[in-house]
Amino acid sequence: MTSNQNISMAVIRRLPKYHRYLRELLDKDVKRISSKELSEIIGFTASQIRQDLNNFGGFGQQGYGYNVEDLYSEIGKILGLTKTYNTIIIGAGNLGQALANYASFARFGFNLVGIFDVNPKVIGLKINDVEVRDMDDLKAFASETPIDIAYICTSRAGAQDVADALMACKIKAVWNFAPVDLRVDDDVVVENVHLIDNLLTLTYFVKEQ
Amino acid sequence: MTSNQNISMAVIRRLPKYHRYLRELLDKDVKRISSKELSEIIGFTASQIRQDLNNFGGFGQQGYGYNVEDLYSEIGKILGLTKTYNTIIIGAGNLGQALANYASFARFGFNLVGIFDVNPKVIGLKINDVEVRDMDDLKAFASETPIDIAYICTSRAGAQDVADALMACKIKAVWNFAPVDLRVDDDVVVENVHLIDNLLTLTYFVKEQ
DNA sequence: CTTGAATTGTTATTAAATTGACATAGAGAA
């Protein structure tokens, strides 16, 4: 039940994994689970699981364990999954189009409300029922439609300008796929998916073997 | 120059970022850089930079700093970028196709040699000059063509079966985009890109604001 | 050639994260 502050990043990044595994347990109709059992399937120590969860309040019951449904729901709340999010995609290239078509996001409450690009060749196209608009129209669009999260799917070169444009529209959350670290205001949250960085981590280990 | 073992994951995950920033410096024709200067642009402390680099040997020179070109090259070696990699994509859906078309990988030496799927509708298609083959043909294909890395771009449901098939083909490195933690042999390296997990981390912070 | 400033490599210190330990609440059986 604790509100927020000073939860470590390490803990936060484990939450979606808890959420995912609890979802699987729910699907299998598992009603209760102990930290020890969860430990065995998720791969964290039982101690870590209990400590992680206790950052947010006592969700378990001594002598019993955790109620799967309740815990799933609580972690969902912590992750902000009790509301839906309006999202837009900037950059209708391969990746932007793939994300636009990716159905899983909708299941979690992410509604794609707009796609923007600067390339006249793609402006006007419909992708997953959403029309690709001119990047110049973003400001007007944003003034009419609340936007919670923007996915940046442009090249490295264009990404910072896009970030600046998003800030001008008061968009406070960015999911960045461009291989660059964006400079943003303090009140803007950025989550990076640096694919190349990730791939190079893989080759590091390939080389080691 | 040290060979390998017990470098911490935290250090390894920073290496691609060093590589990326050094590349930018190279492009700007910067010849030398001190840990302090690098610290200012990359956002790690100078102390951390020096300690990170020293895990792999002394690349700098006291009183001078680091030679950008040399350091870039050394980190490239550490990351295994001195060779090229044959890659395949499993799953020619939106994401698989986007990755197939993504040019940046080629620049780093990743050569796409095959795409596989089980869906007859996509088998036979050509994506970025590579034909989509039947998943059943993987074994035969792998016996003819050495494959270094496989990108799993299937649904969650299919991913583990794919991983098993890859292991049967002696493929030792997997870049997994399916939202599941794969069970693999000890000699197989897996790097996950769990997009949903990443997105939920973002909503956590959106909620906090 | 000498000196002073700069900057590394490396050790020491501090901070953070993980793991372990255990008292205690509650479940479940008799």
Place this chain on the structure above:
DNA sequence: TTCTCTATGTCAATTTAATAACAATTCAAG
């Protein structure tokens, strides 16, 4: 109801990671 056993919540210990400190080395100026 009472007793036993389980499993949490939490504090302590340990391990790991990050930062700071500094001696040693090199550059570059005079």
